[in-house]
Amino acid sequence: MTLVLFALATSSHSTANGAEADTKSRPNIVMIAIDDLNDWVEPLGGHPDVKTPAMKRLAERGLTFTNAHCQAPLCNPSRTSLMTGKRPTSTGIYGLSPWIRNVPEFKDLVTLPQHFAEHGYHTLIGGKIYHGGNGRKKMKGQKKNEECDVWGPNASVGARPKAKLIPPTPGGNHGLMDWGTFPHRDEDKGDWRVASWAVEQIDQMPTDKPYFLSVGFFLPHVPCYATKKWFDLYPDETLTMPPILKGDRDDTPNSSWYIHWDLPEPRTSWLEQNKQLRPLVRSYLACVSFVDSQVGRVLDAVERSPQADNTIVVLWSDHGYHLGEKAISGKNSLWRHSTRVPLIFAGPGIPSGKSCDQPAELLDLYPTLSGLAGLPGNLQTEGISLEPQIGDPAKNRQRPAMCTHNAGNHSVCDQRWRLIRYADGQSELYDRKSDPWEHNNLLKDDPFYKDEGKLSSPARKAVDRLLTYLPEQELPLAPGSRARILEKRDDGFYWQEKKIVPEDLVD
Ligand SMILES: [Ca+2]
Numbered sequence: 001m002t003l004v005l006f007a008l009a010t011s012s013h014s015t016a017n018g019a020e021a022d023t024k025s026r027p028n029i030v031m032i033a034i035d036d037l038n039d040w041v042e043p044l045g046g047h048p049d050v051k052t053p054a055m056k057r058l059a060e061r062g063l064t065f066t067n068a069h070c071q072a073p074l075c076n077p078s079r080t081s082l083m084t085g086k087r088p089t090s091t092g093i094y095g096l097s098p099w100i101r102n103v104p105e106f107k108d109l110v111t112l113p114q115h116f117a118e119h120g121y122h123t124l125i126g127g128k129i130y131h132g133g134n135g136r137k138k139m140k141g142q143k144k145n146e147e148c149d150v151w152g153p154n155a156s157v158g159a160r161p162k163a164k165l166i167p168p169t170p171g172g173n174h175g176l177m178d179w180g181t182f183p184h185r186d187e188d189k190g191d192w193r194v195a196s197w198a199v200e201q202i203d204q205m206p207t208d209k210p211y212f213l214s215v216g217f218f219l220p221h222v223p224c225y226a227t228k229k230w231f232d233l234y235p236d237e238t239l240t241m242p243p244i245l246k247g248d249r250d251d252t253p254n255s256s257w258y259i260h261w262d263l264p265e266p267r268t269s270w271l272e273q274n275k276q277l278r279p280l281v282r283s284y285l286a287c288v289s290f291v292d293s294q295v296g297r298v299l300d301a302v303e304r305s306p307q308a309d310n311t312i313v314v315l316w317s318d319h320g321y322h323l324g325e326k327a328i329s330g331k332n333s334l335w336r337h338s339t340r341v342p343l344i345f346a347g348p349g350i351p352s353g354k355s356c357d358q359p360a361e362l363l364d365l366y367p368t369l370s371g372l373a374g375l376p377g378n379l380q381t382e383g384i385s386l387e388p389q390i391g392d393p394a395k396n397r398q399r400p401a402m403c404t405h406n407a408g409n410h411s412v413c414d415q416r417w418r419l420i421r422y423a424d425g426q427s428e429l430y431d432r433k434s435d436p437w438e439h440n441n442l443l444k445d446d447p448f449y450k451d452e453g454k455l456s457s458p459a460r461k462a463v464d465r466l467l468t469y470l471p472e473q474e475l476p477l478a479p480g481s482r483a484r485i486l487e488k489r490d491d492g493f494y495w496q497e498k499k500i501v502p503e504d505l506v507d
């Protein structure tokens with residue numbers, strides 16, 4: 001009897017050891033997320049003045065996707081899509097609420113860290129990965145928090161001035177709408193604390209399992225406060241302003257306004273009247289450089305760790321940001337400024353100092369990271385792995401990148417073109433090769449895409465092809481949808497439950 005028991009124990013132990021060895025050799029993942037960071041980073045060249053040495057360093061030892069786009073130009077839907085691998089049109093999550101676990105049919109979706117946990121990974125989340133406090137609280141009926149093994153600090157602003165630094169803003173003078181510099185220490189910022197936590201985790205990480213560490217930074221999300229040191233990198237006298245074209249929206253349809261009808265982020269007209277456009281640009285740049293320095297602290301920890309050679313780093317932003325272009329500040333548009341995001345991979349199996357201009361989507365992260373770690377895929381995901389482009393950055397990707405802002409409003413990008421289709425059928429088309437700032441809407445005389453339009457043959461072909469990628473079915477708003485919600489009803493458009501009166505446009 002003793003012998004039999006001993007034999008059983010030995011055999012089960014040796015099997016466990018085999019599986020363990022297999023799991024232990026898998027690469028660690030360090031996923032760095034940055035909030036509201038547009039393409040103003042050195043690897044993407046979106047602003048000539050910007051200084052981001054850490055991201056540059058990451059790009060030099062990795063692969064930068066230069067044509068990567070978010071799936072929604074807003075925190076909650078973008079992050080929900082990336083973490084579940086599902087498009088907003090497949091979940092109905094378009095606004096800042098609800099949290100996906102509060103939608104009964106999605107409460108058991110396996111998120112990216114959960115997928116890794118199911119395959120033996122130790123999972124940690126610090127700072128802003130999900131929107132707000134989502135995921136941190138136990139759900140009703142849950143014995144423990146099941147989103148990850150370890151929660152780090154919340155995302156926070158940290159040190160704040162006693163009073164706002166800019167004049168009261170329209171749309172309710174929202175507390176987050178502020179920017180500038182005031183005496184404080186870098187160490188007292190929320191992102192410093194998040195980086196310190198991440199560094200501590202990496203320095204003391206147990207080595208019995210591979211790990212998946214998610215680190216989410218809050219800046220350059222407003223309020224854009226930075227210490228003087230970072231402002232000094234961008235002297236006002238030599239500051240380059242973004243290419244803001246007067247009358248840029250004369251050729252865009254009314255529906256382009258409906259998708260950001262009423263926002264706390266001020267319009268360009270308000271910024272100009274209040275002499276706040278330059279200070280906003282300068283503050284945003286200062287915050288980008290500060291957050292880059294925190295990325296640098298995390299990269300330093302990865303690079304000095306004994307597991308450096310077996311750790312994949314991926315860096316992304318949830319969407320971009322307008323700084324005066326096309327008459328707005330903020331996000332919630334379907335143009336370059338909102339949809340284009342940094343996406344950089346580095347680590348074992350990833351080429352160094354290369355870039356790829358094939359269209360990529362943030363929802364591709366789920367299958368890509370799973371594949372790079374040798375995990376089986378998850379059928380729920382709608383992304384397509386970027387592994388072929390990691391193997392050969394010139395390899396063609398047929399599928400364009402799609403971004404959705406509320407049901408029925410989509411932008412679709414391939415290597416050259418951007419097609420936008422709004423819920424009322426009005427459209428825009430940009431030739432990004434000759435018009436990278438998307439100033440010239442080629443469908444301006446042809447808002448409903450009539451066949452007798454004056455488009456060139458390549459443009460016409462591009463429209464025909466890109467239209468085929470629009471979703472055939474779109475889920476309506478998930479129950480509990482709230483904040484930055486646009487709905488097309490029988491009698492017109494509604495912004496946050498209030499009927500839009502086109503004549504009331506604030507531009
Ligand atoms: Ca965001």
Ligand SMILES: [Ca+2]
Pocket residue numbers: 247248249250251252438439440441
């Ligand atoms: Ca224009």
